[in-house]
Amino acid sequence: MTFFEAVFLGVLQGATEYLPVSSSGHLILAEHLLGLPDIPLVFDVMLHIGTLFAVFVYFQKDWLSMTSSLFYFKWGKRDDDKDDDKRDKNLYRRLPVCLMLGTIPGGLGGLVFSRYAETVFRSPWIVVFMLLTVAFLLALAERFSGMEREFSNIGLxxxxxxxCSQALAIVPGVSRSGITMGTAMLLGLKREAAARFSFLLSAPIIAGSGLYEGFKLLRQQGLGAFSPDFVWGPLAAAVSGYLAVSFLMRYVARHTFYPFVYYRIIVSLFVAIILIK
Known part of the structure; x- marks a missing residue:
């Protein structure tokens, strides 16, 4: 893999990880349609680690508030508590538990189906099918969900x-952000709340898979397995990922997900036509 291929894949990963269009699906399609070399799973994971930094930086206030609430929150109401302050403390005390609980299904799914992610699931036809499936989910959420609940209303x-929906993101074409945001909207959360929780929920599972694959590679091949591509690719993914998060959070404040629905349908049909030929 050349420097330019690594950077291109990093930009592609970062730009599509947090948009509901499937980053893994786009990486696989890039392999098949652009003639790029096969992307090792560990490099794919390292690209995800790059995008992880984007979530940590963009939502730094949320991470800091969760951390401080764990140490300074006291149960029960005090006379000098303001209602807004108490509500914020309750949210950030509850949020880490929600993230841990929401990560369990994805972690179990990764352990059980990781070998299929490297082989069977990498078929471009599976990508086409899942692009259409999650497009339908997002359209369903936009059409029938009331989307009236705030971020502070998220419960266990x-x-x-x-x-549980995030666990399906191991299949390329699903899109971690797409399926979690669509599910959250079907549960009645507003678009901004759905996107915010989706991004926060992605952090533990990405960090866990990155550490697992990194240690496994070190144990098998040592430091020599980490080429310069493992620096430039993730760095490009971090920068483009931050820009994608920033864009989407501003976008969902005023717009629907229908453009992403149409994009997924167009890409899936375009790829299907190429594969048939």
Whole structure:
């Protein structure tokens, strides 16, 4: 893999990871349609680690508030508590538990189906099918969900259901952000709340898979397995990922997900036509 291929894949990963269009699906399609070399799973994981930094930086206030609430929050109402402050503390005390609970299904799914992610699931036809499936999910959420609930209303039941949907993201073409945001919207969350929780929920599972694959590679091949591509690719993914998160959070404040629905349908049909020929 050349420097330019690594950077191109990093930009592609970062730009599509947080948009509901499937980053893994686009990477596989890039392999098949552009003649790029096969992307090792560990490099794919390292690209995800790059995008992880984007979430940490963009949502740094949320991470800091969760951390501080774990240490300074006190149960029960005090006379000098302001209602807004107490509500914020309750949210950030509950949120880490929601993220941990929502991560469990994805972690179990990764352990059980990781070998299929490297082989069977990498078929471009599977990507085509899942692009269409999640497009339908997003359209369904836009059409029938009330989307009236705020981010502060997220509970453990919501986290578990959204987490179960995240487990399906191991299949290329699904899109971690697409399926979790669509599920959150079907549960009644507003678009901004759905996107925010989706991005926060992605952090533990990406960090866990990155550490697992990194240690596995070190144990098998040592430091020599990490080429310069493992620096430039993830760095490009971090920058483009931050820009994608920033864009989407501003976008969902005023617009629907229908453009992404149409994009997924167009890409899937375009790829299907090429594959048939």
């Amino acid at each position: 039941k919501d986290a578990l259901i959204i987490g």
